[in-house]
Amino acid sequence: MKSTDTQHPDYFHKVVDCQWACPAHTPVPEYIRLIAQGRHSDAYMINWKSNVFPGVLGRTCDRPCEPACRRGRVEEKNTAKPEPVAICRLKRVAADHKDQAEVKSRMPQGPFKKNGKRVACIGAGPASLTVARDLAPLGYEVTVFDGETKSGGFIRSQIPKFRLPESVIDEETGYILDLGVNFKGGQRIDSMKDLLAQGFDAVFVGCGAPRGRDLDIPGRQEAKANIHIGIDWLSSVSFGHIDKIGKRVIVLGGGNTAMDCCRSSRRLGGEDVKVIVRSGFDEMKASPWEKEDAMHEGIPILNYLVPKAFVHENGKLTGMTFEKVAAAKDDKGRRVLKPTGEPEQFFACDDVLIAVGQENAFPWIERDLGLKFDDWGLPVLDKATFQSSLPHVFFGGDAAFGPKNIIWAVAHGHDAAISIDKHCRGENPAERPPPDMLLISQKMGIHEWSYDNDISRDLRFKVPLKETTIALKSIKVEVELGFDEKLAFSEAQRCLNCDVQTVFAPKLCIECDACVDICPMDCITFTDDGEEQDVRRRLNAPAANFTQDLMIGAGLKTGRIMAKDEDVCLHCGLCAERCPTGAWDMQKSFIQMTHAGCGKHRPPTTPLKLAEAAE
DSSP states (O other): OOHHHOOOOOOHHHHHHHHHHHHTOOHHHHHHHHHHHHHHHHHHHHHHHHHSSSHHHHHOOOTTHHHHHHHHHHHHTTSSSSSOOOOOHHHHHHHHHSSSHHHHHSSSSSSOOOOOOOEEEEEEHHHHHHHHHHHGGGGEEEEEEEEESSOOHHHHHHTTTTTHHHHHHHHHHHHHHHHTTTEEEEOOOOOOHHHTOOOOOOOOOOOOOOOOOOOTTTTTTTTGGGGHHHHHHHHHTTTTOOOOSEEEEEEOOOSSSHHHHHHHHTTTOOOOEEOOSSSOOOGGGOOHHHHHHHHHHTEOOOSEEEEEEEEEETTTEEEEEEEEEEEOOOOSSEEEEEEOOOOOOEEEEEEEEEEEEEEEOOTOTTTTTTTOOOOTSBBOOTTOBBSSSSTTTTEHHHHHOOOOHHHHHHHHHOOOOOOHHHHHOOOOOOOOOEEEEEEEEEEESOOSSSSOOOOOOOOOOOOBBBBBBHHTTOTSOHHHOOHHHHHHHHOOOOHOOOOOEEEEGGOOOOOOOOOHHHHHTTOOOEEEEOHHHHHHHHOOOOOOOTTOOEEEEOOTTTTTTTEEETOOOOOOOOOHHHHHSEEEEEEEEEEOOTTTTTTOOOOOOHHHHHHHHHH
């Protein structure tokens, strides 16, 4: 096997599992260390550079980083319920405890020299606002159109205020609009043809997936007065058009929208609120913590029930009937739901909220413009550049590939901004800039490091919640209180510093096996060379997880190789402390994705200053 090329940005990026899993590739361990040091403004700026909305995402992110967290893997054998670091809630700590004036002063400061290019963003949600944030400092005249009078899109209209206070939305969308972005609130775009006629150099469509799916079963039309589409109902609640609901409520659907609907119903007068789902509990699309929060508030989730009819009397909804099903396998081994043959079940209700999915709707885009759509009504796009069949029209967020979540919308916005910038400068959008990477040794002495390499034995700390009796009285009272600084420090200490890498120099190694002896995870092996699958089997602890690489150090004097399993390494540095020749070193890898403008307008956070000094 060949020696690992640790200079390739993707190698150590992949080792930092949380950052690799984050669609926006936020440098998670870096900002967690800054929080542990009480440097909340620095931590906020690290987040703001990559994910744009730290306060919003610190409360609402779907947390793809957390299942990837190495902490959960290395605790697996020793803990009944291994849990990752509370990465998302630590992000909120940075937002809650930062110095607002300080972070504002460290953001790009206008007015910016204009480059003569005009960009229109349709929709004022996270994808469009990310595009605006990235392009405005480069001199683009960015105009954001939205049908609502305030920016934020579905962040503002679909997420209940008890999860995300409006003040947080106002603050973080305000940072972007203050960059000189021209926000046209209350101006819905009804014709793409008319917009294109205004001569914009590029158009970004970030209007989301605004249409909720309906449920066309018997009784739907007769009882329609008390049957509501979930996302529309949440929007009406958000803007104060609805302030009450019936005492008995059924919510149909197993996603996060359904969880928001049921919890909102409890706060608007619903006393008997049920979530009814056709799938099993574990297969629901809602995040595990969203389901836990709903059940904590006394909302039962009933599974394997397929809606059959809305029951009504003289046009008044009285309940619903359901067919009981069970999971089974068909002849081809595919999972299907089959009726159990039990009698239909009836549940009485006064209102029903339908939250069975969302879909894209582009009635305002004329079909004779040359914009191609697929059979599902989605635009045909280049998946890397987000460019449509009209070269100057780009899509992102839910409008691009269907409903996902905020962090994916932000990632789309960054990528689309790169493409728009390249297109407007006459370059090929397909040529993507590589990420920046800097390796910095953490040595302060023979056995001293500039990072805390002790491994905390603490289990994951719980976020304090407001008492249910108080929380359920108001739709606007935030339920989660967030970590205070003491809890934040303790939770931050659980981070394994996966961005502080073990770097190996084969020429310095004398093959004394001292590192092998001291490694607490048995992840270092000196062995004969061979094919990767064979080597993986011969390690001190066989490496079965092929999603993580082996670090290979070839060229040893004996002809053997050093193989280290990156999957379970704790990054504790004991191998480097024990090594008598300095063949092992601990080096921090700071990886940041390059955004539009090739990094010329990066906010001045401490690591970035360090990187620029090194350049």
